[in-house]
Amino acid sequence: MTDPHAALDATVREEWGRLVALLLARHRRLDLVEDALADAVESAARVWAERGVPHNPPAWLHTVASRRIVDRLRAETMHQRRMPLLVTDAERQVPAEVMADPGGLIEDELLRLVLMCAHPALAPEAASALALRLVVGVSTPDIARLFLVSESTMAARITRAKKKVVGAGIPFTVPSEEDLPGRLDTVAQIGYLAFTAGYAPGSGPDLLRAELAGSAIELVSVTDDLRGQDEPVLVALRALMGFQHSRREARVDAEGELVLLADQDRSLWHHDEIAAARDRLMSPALLGPMTVPAAAYALQARIAGEHALAPSTEATNWSRIVALYDLLLQVMPGPPTEVARAVAVAEAESPAAGLAALADLDWPGSHRLPAVRAELFARVGDPESARSSYDEALALCRNDAERTHLMERRSALGASR
Amino acid sequence: MKRYVFLIAYEAGHFDRLTPAEQEPFFTAHQAFSDYVAAHGSELGSAALADTDTATTVRHVDGATTISDGPFAETVEMIGGYYDAELPDMDHAIAAAALLPPSYSVEIRPTVIISR
Numbered sequence: 001m002t003d004p005h006a007a008l009d010a011t012v013r014e015e016w017g018r019l020v021a022l023l024l025a026r027h028r029r030l031d032l033v034e035d036a037l038a039d040a041v042e043s044a045a046r047v048w049a050e051r052g053v054p055h056n057p058p059a060w061l062h063t064v065a066s067r068r069i070v071d072r073l074r075a076e077t078m079h080q081r082r083m084p085l086l087v088t089d090a091e092r093q094v095p096a097e098v099m100a101d102p103g104g105l106i107e108d109e110l111l112r113l114v115l116m117c118a119h120p121a122l123a124p125e126a127a128s129a130l131a132l133r134l135v136v137g138v139s140t141p142d143i144a145r146l147f148l149v150s151e152s153t154m155a156a157r158i159t160r161a162k163k164k165v166v167g168a169g170i171p172f173t174v175p176s177e178e179d180l181p182g183r184l185d186t187v188a189q190i191g192y193l194a195f196t197a198g199y200a201p202g203s204g205p206d207l208l209r210a211e212l213a214g215s216a217i218e219l220v221s222v223t224d225d226l227r228g229q230d231e232p233v234l235v236a237l238r239a240l241m242g243f244q245h246s247r248r249e250a251r252v253d254a255e256g257e258l259v260l261l262a263d264q265d266r267s268l269w270h271h272d273e274i275a276a277a278r279d280r281l282m283s284p285a286l287l288g289p290m291t292v293p294a295a296a297y298a299l300q301a302r303i304a305g306e307h308a309l310a311p312s313t314e315a316t317n318w319s320r321i322v323a324l325y326d327l328l329l330q331v332m333p334g335p336p337t338e339v340a341r342a343v344a345v346a347e348a349e350s351p352a353a354g355l356a357a358l359a360d361l362d363w364p365g366s367h368r369l370p371a372v373r374a375e376l377f378a379r380v381g382d383p384e385s386a387r388s389s390y391d392e393a394l395a396l397c398r399n400d401a402e403r404t405h406l407m408e409r410r411s412a413l414g415a416s417r
Numbered sequence: 418m419k420r421y422v423f424l425i426a427y428e429a430g431h432f433d434r435l436t437p438a439e440q441e442p443f444f445t446a447h448q449a450f451s452d453y454v455a456a457h458g459s460e461l462g463s464a465a466l467a468d469t470d471t472a473t474t475v476r477h478v479d480g481a482t483t484i485s486d487g488p489f490a491e492t493v494e495m496i497g498g499y500y501d502a503e504l505p506d507m508d509h510a511i512a513a514a515a516l517l518p519p520s521y522s523v524e525i526r527p528t529v530i531i532s533r
Contacts, residue, residue, distance in 0.1 A: 087419065087506040121507055168527050169419040171506035179508075 004048035011057040012041055016137030017222060019062055021109035024172060027069045028086040030162045034134070036068035037061065087171040088112075110135075111226045112172045114219075118187040119170045126161040128190040128197075131219055133158055138215045146212040147197050181233070184223070185293045188233045191220040192297075195241050210248040217241050232290035235283045236298035242277030243304035246270040258401045262313040274308045281305055296332040299324055318348035335363035339372055351379035367396035371406060383413045418458055418503040421510045423517075424524040426494040429468050431520065442518065449516040450500070457513075458504040465498040494522060501528075 016037075023033045040061045054060040076083065117131035125147065132138040132146075144154035164170065175183050198213025220241065224234035250268035253259050286298050303324045310316035325341035338361050346354025355376045363369040374389035390410040397403050432440065454460045469488040476483050488495065504510050507525070514523040 119507070121511065167529075168525075169421075169506045169510070171508055173506070173508070175508060 002053060004053050005045070007053040007057055008041065008044050008048060011044075011061065012137060015058040015061070017113060017135040018106050018110050019058060019065065020134045020137075021113040022062060022106060023065055023069065024086060024113065025088065025109045026066065027073070028088060028172070029069060029073075029083065030086050030166050031083060032069050032072055033065075036065040036072070039068050040064035084166050086116075086166055087169045087173075089171075089173050107226055108174065110222070111174055114187060114223050114226070115174060115183055116165060116170060116172050118183070118190050119165070120183075120186050121168060121170055122161055122164060124190050124193050126157055126164075127186070128194045128216075129154060129158050130161040130165075131187075131190060132194055132215055135222060136215045136218045138212070142212055142215075146194065146209055146215075148200070181231070181291055184227070184231050185233050185291055187223050188220065188237045188293060188297065191216050191223075192237055192241070194219065195244075199244070210245075210251075213241075213245060213248075217245060229280075229283065230285050232285050232288070233294035233297060235280055235285045236290075236294055236301050239277045239280035240297050240301035240304055242273050242280065243301060243308045246273040246277070246308060252401075256401065258405050261307060266312070269308070277301070278305055278309060292331050296328065299328040299331065303328070316347070318344055322348050335361060335366070335369065339363065339369055342376075343372060346376055346379070351376045355380065365396065367393040367402070367406075370396070374406075375409065378409070378413060386410075386413055418505060419507075419510075420461070420501070420503050420528040422526045422528060423500040423502070423510075423514055424496055424526060425498045425500075425517065426522045426524065427497050427518075427520055428493060429470075429495050429497075432497075446516060446518045450513055453513045453516055454500070454502045454504065457509050458502055460500065460502045462501040463499060466496060468497075469495045497521075 019037055020033055023037065024030065027033070043064060044057075044061060048054065114131065114135055117134055118127050122130065129143050129147065132143050133140065138146075140155050140158060141151050143158075144151045147154065149157075174180070194216035195213045198209045198211075198216065217238070220234060220238050224231065224238050227234060229235060246269050247261075247264060249270075250264035250266070251259055259265075281298075281301055290298070303321055306317055306321050306324070321344040322341065325337065325344055329337050329341065339358065342354045342357035342361075345357045355373065358369065358373055358376075361369060370389045370392035374386045374393060377383070377386035377389055387410060390406055390413075394403060394406050394410070397406060432443065435443075451460060469491075472486075472488040474485050474487060474489060476485070502510075502513070504513065507527075510525045514525055517523055
């Protein structure tokens with residue numbers, strides 16, 4: 001690869017997390033690492049264009065960034081200010097060079113970085129943003145767009161998270177074998193939070209946000225690979241997100257309107273990604289004991305797999321999906337699971353059976369329950385009940401794309417009022 | 418080592434309503450906390466606090482000292498005690514706090530050094 005721009009882009013994309021982790025391990029200054037690395041990338045754009053791509057691109061960035069940090073530390077010493085350091089294990093070998101490393105050491109630093117960001121002492125939204133920034137290298141404006149907040153709000157959120165990490169002594173370490181599964185559950189939780197943020201319909205069409213959801217997959221994938229693709233929670237979540245993300249191009253039409261699963265053009269699905277997700281579901285990691293969150297992701301992935309692998313809506317194995325939802329209710333009870341199960345019951349048996357499954361359900365504040373009821377009332381031939389349920393759903397729905405969809409369904413009931 | 422203060426909150430009067438047999442696990446839990454801290458760091462201080470009906474709050478309002486009966490704020494849970502300890506990091510602080518009686522809420526606060 002000799003094109004300097006392409007080489008730099010690829011290095012940043014592939015090595016950002018490792019570079020951050022290495023710089024943190026050496027200098028323990030969470031407040032300086034990001035700026036130093038950004039400076040190094042900036043000078044690489046200039047220098048590499050002039051003198052060509054260096055022999056070892058990540059090592060070049062590491063050296064330049066490291067020098068920036070040392071300069072800052074010198075300036076601080078002159079001003080007799082000492083900033084707080086990140087807490088690390090006191091005695092351990094820190095790899096000095098990016099490529100002189102035998103491999104395992106840097107991977108270990110990267111896992112430390114992931115676990116530091118995905119710490120339960122940080123609010124999930126803050127942990128999620130911090131991990132996308134430091135591990136995957138997503139820019140702050142892009143993270144802001146993903147979570148539908150302003151750039152300044154997101155910048156403040158990330159700064160606050162970094163301050164808490166250093167101030168509260170959240171360590172840059174790998175916990176004991178006993179504590180690790182719980183900590184990986186947190187990694188999964190914050191990864192899925194970022195992923196679903198990309199699919200939470202924003203106001204208006206924004207396909208880019210679905211692409212940004214891919215960076216959440218990246219976060220989970222990096223961690224999954226670091227753990228040898230052997231941790232149930234990571235394997236299961238990666239499969240689940242793989243199935244869901246494979247439909248990104250089919251779920252919104254040219255006008256930015258939502259397209260329901262049943263109406264999606266299946267040729268737009270990424271079938272290679274579906275196959276990869278299916279293979280993950282076959283992993284031996286999912287055959288042994290697992291935590292409750294891992295079981296919930298695994299069951300949701302199996303349900304998503306039934307949809308993704310069915311040749312058409314009609315040919316979907318709905319009774320198997322109902323059976324999977326019955327299992328899911330045991331590990332993830334609550335209205336969202338109940339409603340999703342009722343939709344499957346309506347397909348497996350009849351719309352009336354679906355309505356019966358929803359009969360005693362209460363889900364305050366959500367438009368999802370009345371929206372599903374409305375759809376099922378329409379199908380059993382009760383337009384009056386359907387209309388009032390659509391009204392109820394519309395009163396609760398805050399999202400443009402979904403509102404448009406609900407209004408269309410409501411008017412399709414017929415003109416009578 | 419980092420220094421943490423563990424603020425312990427619980428429902429006022431709860432402990433006093435328990436029988437001696439029911440109180441026993443509380444002593445065991447506090448001992449487990451102290452043992453853990455001794456093994457990984459050091460305990461700098463601790464106290465159990467009398468209930469908030471004995472609290473007095475001192476404030477300065479418009480240049481005058483006012484003294485009022487009661488705590489900062491009336492809440493169901495009250496600060497009932499604290500530990501002051503040095504531990505390697507937040508993970509150790511969380512592990513220590515988890516050893517305290519399950520009826521407690523424990524707030525972990527890192528300390529800061531304020532220099533002139």
